[in-house]
Amino acid sequence: MSTQPWSPKASSGSGMTYVAGAFLILFGGAASWLLATRFPKATFTRVGYGMMTAGGVLAVVWASAGLLAFGVAAIVILALGGLTGVVGALRKELRFDLPQ
Numbered sequence: 001m002s003t004q005p006w007s008p009k010a011s012s013g014s015g016m017t018y019v020a021g022a023f024l025i026l027f028g029g030a031a032s033w034l035l036a037t038r039f040p041k042a043t044f045t046r047v048g049y050g051m052m053t054a055g056g057v058l059a060v061v062w063a064s065a066g067l068l069a070f071g072v073a074a075i076v077i078l079a080l081g082g083l084t085g086v087v088g089a090l091r092k093e094l095r096f097d098l099p100q
Contacts, residue, residue: 014066017060017063021063021074022056022060026056028051028052028054028056029053035094039094042094044084044093045094046088048081048084048085048086051077055074055075058070058073059074062074
């Protein structure tokens with residue numbers, strides 16, 4: 001008896017969740033640090049990337065624990081972080097101040 005590819009016995013799928021969570025943690029943390037050092041006034045954009053990092057942490061916890069609540073929380077925090085980043089972009093927080 002062979003296991004079907006869509007069967008939960010074939011793969012739990014949590015391996016890619018670990019990879020995605022690690023990527024979100026690394027990229028969000030690096031971007032937050034870069035914005036904090038180069039653009040200290042870019043608060044909305046920096047908070048958006050910080051929320052991306054938090055969403056990545058929750059995704060890794062979700063892959064470890066397997067509780068749906070952590071997955072839903074990760075998606076909600078990622079969505080709110082994206083919305084916060086859009087607010088920062090619309091406020092043009094990353095523009096350079098040209099010397100006068």
